[in-house]
Amino acid sequence: MMKQQNSVRTGYLKNKNAVRPEDVKMNAMIQLRCRSRDKEKWQGLATAKGLSLSAWIIEILNNAED
Numbered sequence: 001m002m003k004q005q006n007s008v009r010t011g012y013l014k015n016k017n018a019v020r021p022e023d024v025k026m027n028a029m030i031q032l033r034c035r036s037r038d039k040e041k042w043q044g045l046a047t048a049k050g051l052s053l054s055a056w057i058i059e060i061l062n063n064a065e066d
Helices: 036-046 052-063
Strands: none
Touching: 036 052
């Protein structure tokens, strides 16, 4: 007999994004193709700043000049 998984353990009920205010919630996605060497470079820069690659990209884009 297979044991049922508890939804609390699987993280399903711990969706923190669902309880965030709309102005803070991440609700859109951007995808891009790049060279692996570029991604490795960007990942290194993000890691050096203590950020995830996604957070680093968002920071760079938000700080870009108009």
